[in-house]
Amino acid sequence: MIQQDHLQIFDLTLTVRSPLFIGxxxxxxxxxxxxxxxxxxxxxxxxxxxxxxxxxxxxxxxxxxxxxxxxxxxxxxxxxxxxxxxxxxxxxxxxxxxxxxxxxxxxxxxxxxQRDAHDRAYIPGSSLKGALRTVWLLQAVRADQSTGHSLASDDNAAFPEEQYVNQLHLRLQKDGSIASDAVNSLFRGVQVSDSKPIPNERMALCGKFDVLPDGSFPKNSKKGIPLFRECAIPGAAVRFKLTLDQSVLKGRITKESLIDAIQQFDTYYKQTYRARFKAPSGAVNLPQQPHLILGGGSGFFAKSLAYPYLGEEKGLRWTAEQMTQMFSNHKHQDDVKPYGISPHTMKYARFRGQFYPYGYCEVSIL
Structure with missing residues (x-):
């Protein structure tokens, strides 16, 4: 870490453990x-x-x-x-x-x-910051002891993240309350650089597959969905600069709290979502270290906080309703029963003859 007055500058490394797609x-x-x-x-x-x-x-x-x-x-x-x-x-x-x-x-x-003007693959800092924001918010939601949370059942429903992150007093409403906007967001104090280029030797084309909770493929999809994705492959090390501005954060977001949030998210994800799915034949056993999950194919659960916010039972029913509205032909009306999880498919990549869930990365912050 480099300390420059109120700025803490870290080297953050994502070690890719399963194909990672940032389109x-x-x-x-x-x-x-x-x-x-x-x-x-x-x-x-x-x-x-x-x-x-x-x-x-x-x-x-x-x-x-x-x-x-x-x-x-x-x-x-x-x-x-x-x-x-x-x-x-x-x-x-x-x-x-x-x-x-x-x-x-x-x-x-x-x-x-994603590639730069010189055709070098890289990960935008915004993609990593979004993933860090999600895991930090999950930690904040789980620490929230209030009850009776609800979300609208229409297409415009949104998780009220502003109540957790818009905590600064830089701009107030006329009535003296904190304005719920980016000016007051804690994440103004978190800056993530674009990554260093990823060598083409660490890139490959990967297929995309849907897997049902019993580990099988939906009918007629054993050969995969008709597309390939250009992915960073397992073993790629992707480097960023993470800067925490403690004049803004005042200790509310630290290196240690981000690492703890990643661990909590990984545990919650495994227990609440991944445990509902049997791995397909030919799937790899990923290392047991905590993972940050990001990018295309990582799925609804890695990007939404409906389950921790609403609770598992209510979150399942709300998500199933949303999925049914958005994808009427995909039988999401069956998500509550018999599947008991929504969405009822997990996305897998196939790389060198083995199946991987998309977007698993280990994180090091030094």
Whole structure:
């Protein structure tokens, strides 16, 4: 730790234990990326260079035909049908990573990881801060001894987190009460940098699977949902700077309280949610250390505080109602019975032939 007056600056490291997906909102189809079964690598193209190349080579019409046909491998089409050399393809490539499941399955839609202007994968500080905020709030909710909590049953229902975090007296209402806004948020005193770049050697494509409480896959989904995600893989160490401004926090959020909040969240998550699910065949046994769970695929339970706020029974019924309204075709009316948990599926990634729950990371703060 570095102490600079009221600022405490820490090195925070996420050690990825299961595939971690922080999406950039982009999706690529079979016609927009390459994968090579020979070396097990997938490549993202520079779109501008690629279309200039197709135009210069007179391949636009053939490329349109490829997009409309059942042929699924763009790399095979370019090399075998169009005679494009490996050297030409390399010149059109932005970056290359491990293809993962794409080697043994036909290419599907590919969702990419957050990258900077130099195409280096990284995790925005806002993603990590959001996860830290969630675990800290769970700790605060569980310490709250008040009873009778409730949430509206409509689509606009929101967890009232402001009553826990908007505790500063920097701005008051006309009646003298604390204004419930970001000006008074404790988390003004928590700053998280964007991570250092994640090497492409620590990135790979992973499939996505839904698993039911009995460990089985929903009907017709044993081969997975038709998409791949670009993920940071198990073993990747992702580094950040965490700054705690104690002139704002005044000891209410510390390194020790954040570590304790992660431990409490991990225990609560295991006992209340994960214990309801049997692991599918081929699932890994993750280390027993406390985990922070974040990113795409980590699921509703890792991002919502409905269960601890309402209590398990009331939280189950409220969540089932919300899920039924939002996803009417997914049979969430059965979440209370027979499943006893809502949502009634857990998201798994498949990487190198094994199944992992998404987004498990160990945290070190030094």
């Amino acid at each position: 950039d909102g982009r999706m690529y189809t079979k016609a927009e990326y390459l994968y090579c079964t020979r070396n097990g690598r997938a490549s993202l193209l520079d779109e501008q260079k690629f279309f200039t190349f197709l135009t210069d080579r007179g391949l636009i019409d053939r490329y349109i035909q490829f997009m409309l046909c059942n042929q699924s491998n763009l790399r095979d089409f370019l090399t075998e049908d169009c005679g494009v050399s490996d050297a030409d393809l390399n010149a059109l490539t932005r970056y290359t990573i491990e293809a993962g499941d794409a080697v043994t399955n036909p290419p599907k839609n590919l969702y990419t990881f």
